[in-house]
Amino acid sequence: MLSLENVYDMFLLSDQFDIQVLFTECKNFLVEHLSVTNCVRAYRLSVMHSCCEDLQKVSWSFLLQHFNAIFSANDFSDLTADDMKSLVSSPDLVSRSEDMIVESILQWARAGNKAECEEIKGEIIISHEQGVVDKHEEHALNKENAPGLDKEDVGTIAKTIRLPDDATEDFKKQTSIDNGSGSPVSDSNDKQDLSSRVRNPAGVLEATKYILISGGCLWETLANDPLIQNDPKGRAIQDKILRYKTQLDCHQDACIPAAMHRNSSQLRNVVLSFSGNMILCLTKDDFSWKYLVSASIIPQNISCLIYYDNNIYIQSHQRMLHVFTTQEGKLYELAGAVQTNGRAITMLPIGNDLISINTSDNINYTVDSHSLQVYKSSAWIPVGELSMRGMEIICVTNIGSKLIIFWKQAGKTCISIECFDLTRLESHILPHQLDSSAHLVAFKHEDEAFVLQQNGALWRMSAQPEPPFITLKHEMWLWTFQRTVRGSLLFDGELLVFETVSSDKREFQPDICLDHVFNGLRFCTTSSPQTRFVHAVLPKFFIGQPVPM
Known part of the structure; x- marks a missing residue:
């Protein structure tokens, strides 16, 4: 009769002696009797036996769904580092908070390192009894080589492996190599040092x-x-x-994997955009556009929107600025934020300010700022004037306080680039120009900005302290033909490219990536009027019905 007390022994014995009927019964018993106290062990058993895919699948799902209870009733010390990485990275992991996941990782590391500490002590004691001391032992205790051990662990092992006081100088020379500083170092042919045996929670x-x-x-x-x-x-x-x-101010520019809410959360990472009088949102569930549920209270004739500190700022063609609070679901008019210096071409958050580029005659362009810290009452403050005159602004981005404007003049074959430093209030034109036959969009990654042209050319922009304040370098080709691209955004490790239904859908290299920036491309279809794409975090109930395309 199988029971929780004997099933593991019977499982191993039936596998060892190839008793398939009993082995199958043991698997089925474990599947039917999974609990918070035995699912970790059941999962590890299934991993070690390739014919236990059903048990592995069920036990893994149990781990994901009952994470908090398992953490409270059990430890994860039997799981490997790869197991833990797969577990905590899964969007399907259910936890009351991300804090509890961090606590479980630290608990897993401590429990594993305590066990490893005892094992290492035993190995070293045996080595001493046999008159052999490994060259790598003391070197392995340097903090740089054993970042996963705490001071207590290191001290315990250090006392254990200290060379005997009566050891001769010849013996000490044979068991360690001096690196010039008095510290022994490991030989390249030695076995792995302690750093490969400790658990690194980071x-x-x-x-x-x-x-x-x-x-x-x-x-x-x-x-x-x-x-x-x-x-x-x-x-x-x-x-x-x-x-x-x-x-x-950087939250709307990109969504890194570490900022993605899990599937069990009441919040969703979305891409916001607008078309006419409607604000639309796109989720990772199916990468299709949906209406914002509270669209009925959104102002008419939207000209620009941004996302800052859980609020959606909306400007209308009437030059009024509104804020939609995602926590309250209410719309407020910022009475002191009426645009008086012409119409706004675009807005973007930089630091704690909302920066606007305006024109009244399509010839001269000014820069204004509006504090995002003074809620509901702040007015626009003039900042300065841009250098270029009588040209069309086709794209604006920034790197920190450096505002980057892309200009196109009718009849010209090039795109000029201007950098306006908001700190030094200086404006400079880059000597490098881009081909105007290929329209462009921009996206940001950490302290850099990227320009993507419709012909597939990708350019990297980095900040520098002296004029013209930024550098421009061609990075790669994402494709080699013209697409009708409306925008781009980094989202959960992928580069989302927003294109119209009429865009050229020819095949391209599917696994293209850029190290440390994005690990793949994903094309998302938009309606033609959509021009602004920002990342935001919204409660689930704000996401409405699909938008017909």
Whole structure:
């Protein structure tokens, strides 16, 4: 009779002696009796036996759906680093908070390292008893080589492997190699050092949605955990979280995988756009456009929209500026933000300000700013004038405080690029010009901006301290024919390219990528009037019915 007490032994025995009937019964028993206390062990058993795909699938699904309960009742020390990365990166993982996922990773690392510490101690004691000391032992205890161990673990092992006081100098020379600083180093042919045996939580944390953790988890858990603080990668993740949470103006420019809400969340990462009087949103579920449920209260004749600090700012052709609060679902008119300096060509958030480029005669262009910190009452403040005259603005982006404007003049075959530094209030024209026969759009990634032309040419722009303040370099070709591209945006690791229904749909290299920027292309069809595409986070109930194309 199978029971929870004997099923694991029977499972291994039936596999060892190839008793298929019993082996199948054991698998079925485990599938039927999965619980928070045994699913980790069941999953690891299924991984080690290729014929247990059904058990592996069911136990993995159980891990995803009951993560919090398993974390509270059990530890994950039996899972490998790859298992943990797959688990915490899954959009289907159900957890009350991202903080609990971080706690589980740290618990997994500590439990595994304690067990590894005891194993290493045993190996070294046996080596000492046999009169053999590995060359790599003390070197492996350097913090750089064992970032996953805390001070207690390192101290315990260090005491264990200390060379005997009565060891001769010849013996010490045979068991260590001096690197000139008095510290022994490992020979290239030695077995792997301690760094390959400890569990590094930062490597797993990198696979989570770490951007979504709370401030308390950031400052109390990560900032005080030696496993994270002793690892440069762990500190780098902390810096990324802090930067993202403080640079609210960058949230609309891209959505990195670590900022994607999981499927069980009540929030959704979306791409916002507008067409006529309607605000539309696109989700990763099916990459199709849907109406915003609260569209009935949105102002008419939309000319521009941005997303900043959970609010959607909307400007109309009547030069009025409104803010739609996603937490309240209400629309407010910013009374002090009426445009008086002509009409706005475009708006974008930079720092804590809303920057607008305006013209009253299509010849002269000015730059104004509006504080996003003074809610409902701030007025527009003049900043400066752009250098170019009598030309058409076809695209605007920025790198930090550097405003980048792309100009096209009727009858000319080139696109000129101007950089206006909002800090120094200086404007400079780049010597490099682009082919005007291929229209362009822009997208941003961290401290760089990219320009994508309709002929597939991709250009990288980086900031520099001296005029003309930015550099432009051709990066690659994404395709080699003309497409009707309306916009582009980085979204969950992919580059989304928004094109019209009439665009050339010829095949292109499907697995094209750019290291550390995007890992693939995805084309999304839009209606022709759509021209603005920004990332936002909305409650699920704001996402309405599909838009007919």
